[in-house]
Each structure stands twice: as C-alpha cells, then as structure tokens.
Amino acid sequence: MVVLATKVSVHAGARERALDGLRSLVENAIGDLDASYEIGVRHDDFPTVTVEGEDAVAARNVLREEFGEITEEFEPGETYVGTLESWDDEGFVLDAGRPIRVPASELGLxxxxxxxxxxxxxxxxxLPMEFVYGGERTDGDGEPTRLSDAERDRLFEWTRGSGRVNVNSATRGRVRATVNRAGHAEDIVTVERLGLLEQSIVCREGTDPPGLLAxxxxxxxSELRCVIPQ
Structure with missing residues (x-):
C-alpha cells in the first residue's frame, strides 16, 4: 500500500468527485501495468492505494514518484513530502503523517x-511541499528540518513568471471551468496541478493576478492567493 502525499480535504459530494478524479490520475499513471488497485482514505485525509499484481512493485514506485509518499519512518538527511497545515512566527508546520515543523530560519525563502x-x-x-528531515534534535545536535532545495527553487520560479493564482479545495477540472465561466480563458496559460485539490492558475503575460482572483x-x-511577479 502507498499513502499518497496529497489530501482529500473536502467532504460529501465534493469528496466523491475528488476521489473520482484521483482514480483517473492513478489509472493514467499505472493503467498500462499489470496491476489492480483499490483506493481508500485514511482518518487524516491522506488517500491510500493498495496495489496487487505482477507489476505491483513498479506501480507503487510510479505512484511514489507521481504524488510523493507519506511514510512511517523518517531518516535524517532524507527528503520527504508533507502538506502545508499551518504557519506562525516560528515557521511552517507540514503534515507528513505527523506534524513536521520547519523553523523560520530554515525556510530559505x-x-x-x-x-x-x-x-x-x-x-x-x-499544498504538498518537499522537505529534508533533520531529526527530532531533542539534544540540540544535528541539522534542523528545512525545505528542500527543489522546493525553494520551485517557489522562487513562481515569482519569476507572469503571475499565478493558487487555489485549494478544488479539482483541476473545476478550476478550469470556473475560469472559463468567469470569461478569463484567454487570460491564462494553464491550470497546473500541485496536489489532488491544490491548483495553480498560470497567468498570461499582462494578466493581473489580483483581478483574476477577484x-x-x-x-x-476555496482559499486563493496570488503570486505577483517580482
């Protein structure tokens, strides 16, 4: 079984639509392999994919690569994925199956x-975010947990583009349909999937992200936030 590092953070009919979307994504990822699968959701809203068949090992590896994986154990210096749960003056808290604090000094942003x-x-x-685990550091030794270099690069790249509007609690299809219904289809390049229900609307040059958000x-x-080009 693979626990995917993206959350099904909606309920009722929206949850069923999200799971339908997840089934399509999983089918696209491993449908050509000799493997059957069953999708579930844990108590903490992380989806699970139980895979069986001759290509089960390969299928699990594909899912880990595509979505990231929530694991039981963490090794200092290794890279993992968690979802952004909260922030305060001390830093970010990611949910990676348990709370992982990234100190403000280690965000690197x-x-x-x-x-x-x-x-x-x-x-x-x-939002799924990649981090390098530093250990519990109960004795003050070792390295602190930090955002990975790849994660920092991704976020800085957003600010060098033409602007974005990031959205949660909505499927990619729903965000696309909403942009079209609002009459802004020509003002965007694409809707980039960041997680199952976290999307990034990439603006065309000259599009005003706050105006699109409004x-x-x-x-x-949903929660919506703009990325303004720097």
Missing part, C-alpha cells in the same frame, strides 16, 4: 515572517 512568505509565494493550506473567487469555496 528570503526575508520576512512566515506569514509574509505565505502571501508572497501564494501558499495555500494543504473574478473567480466568488465561485469557489
């Missing part, structure tokens, strides 16, 4: 308090 970085980089709750915000029960 430039100057500003964590709340300011959340706004600057358009971070939304439940246009689509009333139609989505």
């Amino acid at each position: 430039g100057q500003g308090r964590p709340a300011q970085l959340v706004e600057r980089f358009g971070l939304v709750q439940h 246009a689509i915000g009333p139609h989505l029960s």
Whole structure:
C-alpha cells in the first residue's frame, strides 16, 4: 500500500468527485501495468492505494514518484513530502503523517515572517511541499528540518513568471471551468496541478493576478492567493 502525499480535504459530494478524479490520475499513471488497485482514505485525509499484481512493485514506485509518499519512518538527511497545515512566527508546520515543523530560519525563502512568505509565494493550506528531515534534535545536535532545495527553487520560479493564482479545495477540472465561466480563458496559460485539490492558475503575460482572483473567487469555496511577479 502507498499513502499518497496529497489530501482529500473536502467532504460529501465534493469528496466523491475528488476521489473520482484521483482514480483517473492513478489509472493514467499505472493503467498500462499489470496491476489492480483499490483506493481508500485514511482518518487524516491522506488517500491510500493498495496495489496487487505482477507489476505491483513498479506501480507503487510510479505512484511514489507521481504524488510523493507519506511514510512511517523518517531518516535524517532524507527528503520527504508533507502538506502545508499551518504557519506562525516560528515557521511552517507540514503534515507528513505527523506534524513536521520547519523553523523560520530554515525556510530559505528570503526575508520576512512566515506569514509574509505565505502571501508572497501564494501558499495555500494543504499544498504538498518537499522537505529534508533533520531529526527530532531533542539534544540540540544535528541539522534542523528545512525545505528542500527543489522546493525553494520551485517557489522562487513562481515569482519569476507572469503571475499565478493558487487555489485549494478544488479539482483541476473545476478550476478550469470556473475560469472559463468567469470569461478569463484567454487570460491564462494553464491550470497546473500541485496536489489532488491544490491548483495553480498560470497567468498570461499582462494578466493581473489580483483581478483574476477577484473574478473567480466568488465561485469557489476555496482559499486563493496570488503570486505577483517580482
């Protein structure tokens, strides 16, 4: 079984639609392999995929690569994925099956308090983020947990583009449909999937991200944040 590092953070009919979308993604990823699978959801909203068949090992590896994996054990210096749960003046808290705190000094995202970085980089709750585990450090030894270099590079790249609007609690299809319904289809490049229910609307050059947010915000029960080009 693989526990995917993305959350099904909605309920009722929206949850069923999210799981339908997840089945499609899993089918696209491993459908050509000789493997059967069953999808479930843990008590903490992380989805599970139980895989059987001749290609089960290969299928699990594909899912780990595609979504990241929530694991039981953590080794210092190794890279993992968690979802952004909260932030305060002390740093970010990621959910990787248990709370993982990334101190403010180890975010590596430039100057500003964590709340300011959340706004600057358009971070939304439940966004999957990659980190390097530093251990519990109960004796003060060892390295602290930090965001991975790849994660930092990804976020900085967002600020060098043409702008984005990041959204949570919505499937990629719903975000696309909302942009179209609001009459802004020509103002975006694509909707990039960040997690199962976390999307990034990539703006065209000249599109105003705050204006796009204002246009689509009333139609989505979501947290939305802009990434303004620096």
